[in-house]
Amino acid sequence: MENKKEKRITKETIFLISLIAIIILLDQGLKIWVHMKGETNIIPGILSFKINENTNPAYGIGSNSTIMYILTNIVILGVIFKFMTTQNQFVDRKFKVFLSFILAGGISNTIERIIRGYVTEFLDFGHNLPIFNIADFFVVTGWIAVVATFAVFTVKEWRNKKEEKQLEDKDKK
Numbered sequence: 001m002e003n004k005k006e007k008r009i010t011k012e013t014i015f016l017i018s019l020i021a022i023i024i025l026l027d028q029g030l031k032i033w034v035h036m037k038g039e040t041n042i043i044p045g046i047l048s049f050k051i052n053e054n055t056n057p058a059y060g061i062g063s064n065s066t067i068m069y070i071l072t073n074i075v076i077l078g079v080i081f082k083f084m085t086t087q088n089q090f091v092d093r094k095f096k097v098f099l100s101f102i103l104a105g106g107i108s109n110t111i112e113r114i115i116r117g118y119v120t121e122f123l124d125f126g127h128n129l130p131i132f133n134i135a136d137f138f139v140v141t142g143w144i145a146v147v148a149t150f151a152v153f154t155v156k157e158w159r160n161k162k163e164e165k166q167l168e169d170k171d172k173k
Contacts, residue, residue: 012093016084016100023104024111027134031112034122045126052121052131066117073110077103095149101142105135 030049034040040049055066084091084099091099109119121131 012096016096019097019100020104020107023101023134023138024108027105027108027138028111030134031120031122034120048124048126049122050124050131052124053116053118054121055118066113070110070113073106073113077106077110080106095146098142098145098149101138101145105137105139105142108135109133109139 034049034051037049039051042048080099080103084096084103112119119133119135121133121136123133123137124131
């Protein structure tokens with residue numbers, strides 16, 4: 001008979017893989033569509049699709065070297081994947097979803113950099129805001145959620161330690 005925990009992990013894994021695949025397909029599909037259609041006004045004055053070929057790597061890593069960017073990105077994505085799979089029992093589903101956002105966006109942008117030599121940025125909200133893509137949105141959202149989760153956890157731990165210290169001090173009196 002199959003263990004309930006094993007069944008839950010299997011369903012969770014399928015869910016996370018599906019989530020990653022959907023994000024990658026959405027981003028890649030929209031990039032292909034934008035390249036076929038060209039500049040398109042989606043919501044006049046609010047949102048348009050414009051092609052911006054981003055040849056700059058993230059954070060200045062390996063500037064002027066597509067290969068260095070790809071290798072660095074693969075290493076970072078590998079570390080995130082390894083963390084998700086080896087720390088499974090310590091990481092809740094919500095946190096895995098956030099990490100999946102980062103993985104999906106990173107994988108999608110890496111795929112495009114391998115194929116085209118650049119990343120297509122196409123979501124333009126005007127008003128001097130940066131042009132970005134779906135993958136960028138998920139990477140940034142994922143990192144913000146991961147940092148927020150760590151911050152909340154740290155504050156809770158700090159409060160617990162403070163309460164324990166107060167109880168110890170009270171018992172000593």
